[in-house]
Amino acid sequence: MKYGCLIVDDEKVLADSTAEYFNLFGVKTAVTYGADGCRNFFKENSAELILLDINLGDGSGFGLCKQLRATTDIPILFISARTSDDDKIVALNIGGDDYIQKPYSLGVLLAKVKAVLKRYGQASATDYSDGYLTVNFSSRQVNANGVTVKLTSLEFKLLVYLMENKDKVVSKQELFEKVWEDKFTGDGTLNVHIRRIREAIEPDPNKPKYILTVWGDGYKFTGGNE
Numbered sequence: 001m002k003y004g005c006l007i008v009d010d011e012k013v014l015a016d017s018t019a020e021y022f023n024l025f026g027v028k029t030a031v032t033y034g035a036d037g038c039r040n041f042f043k044e045n046s047a048e049l050i051l052l053d054i055n056l057g058d059g060s061g062f063g064l065c066k067q068l069r070a071t072t073d074i075p076i077l078f079i080s081a082r083t084s085d086d087d088k089i090v091a092l093n094i095g096g097d098d099y100i101q102k103p104y105s106l107g108v109l110l111a112k113v114k115a116v117l118k119r120y121g122q123a124s125a126t127d128y129s130d131g132y133l134t135v136n137f138s139s140r141q142v143n144a145n146g147v148t149v150k151l152t153s154l155e156f157k158l159l160v161y162l163m164e165n166k167d168k169v170v171s172k173q174e175l176f177e178k179v180w181e182d183k184f185t186g187d188g189t190l191n192v193h194i195r196r197i198r199e200a201i202e203p204d205p206n207k208p209k210y211i212l213t214v215w216g217d218g219y220k221f222t223g224g225n226e
Contacts, residue, residue, distance in 0.1 A: 005029040005113055006047035008038045008064070009079065010057040014102075018051075021106045027113060035059035039067070047074065048117055052096075054080040054087065062094060069095040073140030073153065075116050079104065095153045128163055130223055133201055133210065135163065142201065149200040154179070155193050159201070162211060162221035171218040194219060 004027045009015040015031045022029040030045065032038045034056050041047075050068070054061040065076055078091040081102040088099040097116065100109065128135040134143040140156050142149050151159065157179050162170060172190055194213075198205040212220045 001030075001045045003028050003030045003045060003047045004117060005049045005051060006038070006041060006045075007031045007051045008034070008056070008061070009051070009053040010034055010055070011053070018106060018109070022110060022113065025110055027110065027117070033057070035061075035064045038064060042072075048120060049074060049113060050076045051079055051100075051113070052076050054078055054082060054091070062090060065091075065094050065096060069153075073156065075120055076153065077112070077116065092154050093152060097153050097157065132203070135159070144201045145203070151197065151200055152193075155197050155200075158193055159197055159211075159221075162219060166221050166223055169214045169217050169220045174218070 005019075005022055007015045007019055007029060009018075009031070010033050012033055015033065019029040019031045030041065030047065032041050035058050038050075038052075052061045052065060056064070061078060061080075065078075068076065073095075075097040076095060077098045077100055078096045079100045079102060080087065083101065091099045098112070100112070128137075132145055135141075137160065140153075142151055142156070142159070158175065161175065161179050172187060175190060194211060195205070198208050198211055201210055202208045210221060210223070212222055214220055
């Protein structure tokens, strides 16, 4: 069966009430209470988005995310009562799309989930291919020169956002606000992710053709035309 959202959280009362709320407002939602339940869910079902708690009774949400990323690139939103900035960094670097603090407002969380589902659905409608670089938006697969390359979820979101604004200079601040949804992210973090994307897709990362730096302004995706 296909669901819009899968909640993976061992806090059963919270997980059940969140799922009930989502279902009430049109997001078909299923619940599992641990890592094993999540793995079993995907044997017979699918979901367009996962809400994943970091602390699970039978394992770590971080570990489960790494396992999921080996087979799927659907959006994963971490939910946690932990407040460490290190947790947020780890969550994004291993493939999470966002980090949501508990306790959360059901209305705010539903709006975020709907926004991600809408964004993912819009991205699914279009593919990119120029003979060297191929990007399948729906499956989140990227091929460079016929070889499949791996990008983290955040790196893929960065690449897609730049591609959606092809030949337009996108400021760093816009990337912070639209991709990270955090205007306080530092330049150094962004530069690292851009470098990793270039290493994955550019024929020569030291002489990029696809993602150009516009000094003092930001970045521009050119489609390899410059």
